[in-house]
Amino acid sequence: MSNENDPKPDGGTASHPEQDVTEFEDHPLEWDEPENNNLAPDERASVSQSAEKDDDPKLVTGQAKYTADYEKKFPDLAHAAVVRSDVPHGRVANIDTNDAEEMDGVHAVLTPWSDETPDAKYTSAGQSYPEPSPWDMNVLNEHVRYIGDPVAAIAADDAETARAAADAIEVEYEENDYVLDPEEAYSEDAPQIFGDDEVENKIVGHDYSRNRMSQIEGEIGDVDGAVDRDDVHVHETEWETIRQSHAQIEKHTTLAYTDEDDRHVLVTSTQVPNHTRRQLAHLFDIPIRDIRVSKPRVGGGFGGKQAMVVEPIPLALALAADRPVIYEATREEEFAGMRSRHPMKVRARTAVTDDGSIEAIDLYALSNTGAYGSHGMTVAGNVGSKPMPLYSKVPNARFKADIVHTNTPQTGAMRGYGAPQGTLALEGHLDEVARDLDLDPIEFRKRHYMEVGDLDEIAGMMGGEGAERRIRSCGLDECIERGMDAIGWGDIDQPDEEHRHRGIGMALSAQGTGVAGDELGAAQLMMNEDGSFHLHVGGVDIGTGADTAFIQIAAEVLGCPETDIVIKSSDTDVTPFDYGAYASSTTYISGMAVKKAAEDAKERILHWGSKLLEEPEANLETGDGEVYSEETGESVSLEEIGYEAAYGHDEREHILGKGTHCTEESPPPFAAQFADVTVDEETGEFEVNKLVVAVDCGVAINPGMAEGQVEGANHMSYEMAVSEGITFDDDGRSEVTSFGDYDWPTASETPTIESILVETHEPTGPFGAKSVAEVPTNTVPPALSNAIRETVGVRITDMPITPEKIRAALEDDE
Amino acid sequence: MHIECTINGNERSFEVSKSDLLLDVLRQNGYTGAKRGCDTGACGMCTVQIDGEPTMSCITPVVKADGATIETVEGLGTQDDLHPVQQAFVDNSALQCGFCIPGMIMRSKALLEENPSPSEAEVREALSDNLCRCTGYKKIVEAVLEASERMGEQTVAADGGYSCRCEDTGLEVDSRGETDR
Ligand code: FES
Numbered sequence A: 001m002s003n004e005n006d007p008k009p010d011g012g013t014a015s016h017p018e019q020d021v022t023e024f025e026d027h028p029l030e031w032d033e034p035e036n037n038n039l040a041p042d043e044r045a046s047v048s049q050s051a052e053k054d055d056d057p058k059l060v061t062g063q064a065k066y067t068a069d070y071e072k073k074f075p076d077l078a079h080a081a082v083v084r085s086d087v088p089h090g091r092v093a094n095i096d097t098n099d100a101e102e103m104d105g106v107h108a109v110l111t112p113w114s115d116e117t118p119d120a121k122y123t124s125a126g127q128s129y130p131e132p133s134p135w136d137m138n139v140l141n142e143h144v145r146y147i148g149d150p151v152a153a154i155a156a157d158d159a160e161t162a163r164a165a166a167d168a169i170e171v172e173y174e175e176n177d178y179v180l181d182p183e184e185a186y187s188e189d190a191p192q193i194f195g196d197d198e199v200e201n202k203i204v205g206h207d208y209s210r211n212r213m214s215q216i217e218g219e220i221g222d223v224d225g226a227v228d229r230d231d232v233h234v235h236e237t238e239w240e241t242i243r244q245s246h247a248q249i250e251k252h253t254t255l256a257y258t259d260e261d262d263r264h265v266l267v268t269s270t271q272v273p274n275h276t277r278r279q280l281a282h283l284f285d286i287p288i289r290d291i292r293v294s295k296p297r298v299g300g301g302f303g304g305k306q307a308m309v310v311e312p313i314p315l316a317l318a319l320a321a322d323r324p325v326i327y328e329a330t331r332e333e334e335f336a337g338m339r340s341r342h343p344m345k346v347r348a349r350t351a352v353t354d355d356g357s358i359e360a361i362d363l364y365a366l367s368n369t370g371a372y373g374s375h376g377m378t379v380a381g382n383v384g385s386k387p388m389p390l391y392s393k394v395p396n397a398r399f400k401a402d403i404v405h406t407n408t409p410q411t412g413a414m415r416g417y418g419a420p421q422g423t424l425a426l427e428g429h430l431d432e433v434a435r436d437l438d439l440d441p442i443e444f445r446k447r448h449y450m451e452v453g454d455l456d457e458i459a460g461m462m463g464g465e466g467a468e469r470r471i472r473s474c475g476l477d478e479c480i481e482r483g484m485d486a487i488g489w490g491d492i493d494q495p496d497e498e499h500r501h502r503g504i505g506m507a508l509s510a511q512g513t514g515v516a517g518d519e520l521g522a523a524q525l526m527m528n529e530d531g532s533f534h535l536h537v538g539g540v541d542i543g544t545g546a547d548t549a550f551i552q553i554a555a556e557v558l559g560c561p562e563t564d565i566v567i568k569s570s571d572t573d574v575t576p577f578d579y580g581a582y583a584s585s586t587t588y589i590s591g592m593a594v595k596k597a598a599e600d601a602k603e604r605i606l607h608w609g610s611k612l613l614e615e616p617e618a619n620l621e622t623g624d625g626e627v628y629s630e631e632t633g634e635s636v637s638l639e640e641i642g643y644e645a646a647y648g649h650d651e652r653e654h655i656l657g658k659g660t661h662c663t664e665e666s667p668p669p670f671a672a673q674f675a676d677v678t679v680d681e682e683t684g685e686f687e688v689n690k691l692v693v694a695v696d697c698g699v700a701i702n703p704g705m706a707e708g709q710v711e712g713a714n715h716m717s718y719e720m721a722v723s724e725g726i727t728f729d730d731d732g733r734s735e736v737t738s739f740g741d742y743d744w745p746t747a748s749e750t751p752t753i754e755s756i757l758v759e760t761h762e763p764t765g766p767f768g769a770k771s772v773a774e775v776p777t778n779t780v781p782p783a784l785s786n787a788i789r790e791t792v793g794v795r796i797t798d799m800p801i802t803p804e805k806i807r808a809a810l811e812d813d814e
Numbered sequence B: 001m002h003i004e005c006t007i008n009g010n011e012r013s014f015e016v017s018k019s020d021l022l023l024d025v026l027r028q029n030g031y032t033g034a035k036r037g038c039d040t041g042a043c044g045m046c047t048v049q050i051d052g053e054p055t056m057s058c059i060t061p062v063v064k065a066d067g068a069t070i071e072t073v074e075g076l077g078t079q080d081d082l083h084p085v086q087q088a089f090v091d092n093s094a095l096q097c098g099f100c101i102p103g104m105i106m107r108s109k110a111l112l113e114e115n116p117s118p119s120e121a122e123v124r125e126a127l128s129d130n131l132c133r134c135t136g137y138k139k140i141v142e143a144v145l146e147a148s149e150r151m152g153e154q155t156v157a158a159d160g161g162y163s164c165r166c167e168d169t170g171l172e173v174d175s176r177g178e179t180d181r
């Protein structure tokens, strides 16, 4: 991601009518889609049914096992506790571990200098290889950079003893100056957080003398030229977002042990088993084959587990203590020591003609990546590369970001991955412009947004993560139409009291589906002799229902009931390779791998069907648990085929299907958000009457689950609009240490969220699917800001939106 | 010290120390359905019923359980024969990661025992001590309202002499047809 990759170094424009021929060759509109991928609704047996989630029965009965539920299997299990830095910036001068070591029940104490503590640099970001994040951390740190940085670790008989031992460790620090504010951190005379020699795998645009881990920039067309034109209005607005916590209900938990073959096993709550295995191999200098990462049920991830956040600590302790070790973070550690969403300031600038034609969009983001750089550059890149392509008809576009360190906890991947920050800025900005020029906010957007057939160059303008892409499915018009209907656009009653006003705001959003050109998923299907199947897939279900979607996809191909498929996913010893659950890729990438595996197996099933039915394969199809002839109507059950294949006389075969999938494509899903709000102009108090969000996710493999994703994402988005997130005192200490401090909307504080699924067909996705889970995370802050502006005329640009800010703005107005 | 209690209908006795918390004792004894989300009584993951009352077991001294009747999620339906509240959660796609669900279900069951036909606002209010990060609450609220309806119908049906096993652990409900193939 750099200027060198600018696809338009000549400053050519991206105006669409004259797209040249080569672009169409690289990105054909007609996708070579197999016929079986595009099923009419009445042809679908499993797909787009709200099938029961595969793991629901065990989840609702409390039988499902998350990492901590495996404790009882290990009688000699030790529990870990971590000593974390008490100062925002400094060096550990001395650690006195004597008292801790002498305590009864303590099995291991590790410091940065212990033999078993890996001393290699690494990044915790669970990304592809080579990692687009700097190697700037240690498992235990001598140079500490935030309050909460891990310094020492203990394994003891039980959690209480481990905690007591941790408290008995005395650490002396040489304190350094520290800086908490990103703008200050970026100034010449700020305390320097990294020495140049303290980082490996540095990222483009780094300048550690100014605490900058990366700078990125991309442009198509000529933004400055457009801004300087006489016939345009130039608008500029500035926006600010909160530091949101993932607050996954299941805390980061890892159980590590060495098995009888001297191999290292981690049962862990992760989104990225394969990346974690690779990162552990690097840190501990153990061959990849000798590490096994197995994911049980996971209690939510949201990006907070797209990282190897805690795994090395219990593994190092298990090696030192020579017994299994479990580390279950505390809730306080979750808020103060793990990951969070990058807080950002984003500046939006547009050049717009009198009649409302947008000539240029220019976004700039200053991202606070905290003490370490995990996901720093890539999240910032997505501030531009996800929201801006929505307006693919704008000829000139530029995005630039500076990503700086502060002495605050490190940030990381979080659902939306930069898009929420960019969407607030862009959608809030466009609303202001529309008001200024007296244009209808929806019509104004419609003139510029994507439609089928467009070549989206903006997504590719920075190279790297994004890529130019052809738009082959787009349900924006319908999302808007149905959303307007559901919210009652233009048709709401004003409250009786004069000082209370009601209004509606809206915002649009686009995301991606997987990282274009940088993903891989794989699956294997084995047929049993009774006609049932075992589906092994690397794809990672972190509570989203991915396992169920995989089963539905396989069942659709195989023509069998979903209950005939037993799934095993995400165990690096057993299941095929997968990049993991992130970037909205699971259904699209891993799901397509499942589809290919099922098709591979189906070929063999038809071969055996043809033998038994004595009919050419071309006449045969699967359905209802059988192979049947479309010619004669004769059929043979999958069970008969299973037995014949396994135990037949002349020929035998274990029917196996395999599939692996990667792609250069990353089709955008779309969302149209509406927020209906009542504001009291005397107090600034406001009430969100209703949120409506309509999403085009292609074909929803499981509509019930997809709606659940939309509602959950929108709830998280609502929190970004109205809650403080994690805040710090002047010493850099987190003011949030418990759920009680973290202001998250409960069941009674959450407005009704109406989710609408708008079906389109995405030819590159399995059965027409594209992603769903991230795009509705982006839209509530701008929609609510726009609604307040509409209702009482004031604009809140820094999140969260609070009654105090509204009242202050109203008073300023007077 | 020694305590005795009834858990899910079984008499149990435990050697505990006074400072032990109920959640720890439950989990150590195999009742891992109750989850640990915070240890401070702020998330509801560990909710069980003690003498019918929904209670956060992570902040409840185990001595309080002495002589009490405790119900945990394991005491409701089985995977093949779910309790109506469990079944309603499944049918309404009301759960994702499921970590909050044992607590949610125990809280919902307690609510419906006290108030068999709550309004939506009452459900939302009752569930406000139980957090969920995945669902946005909408489908959970719908599930509880549907469970209330179904359980109401069951009672009416039972009074009217229709066949129904109206035991604590699972009314015979065939609800799958509504949302499944
Ligand atoms: S674990 Fe008991 S309330 Fe959170």
Ligand code: FES
Pocket: A249, A299, A300, A543, B094, B095, B096, B097, B098, B099, B100, B101, B131, B132, B133, B134, B135
């Ligand atoms: S379903 Fe995941 S926390 Fe509720």
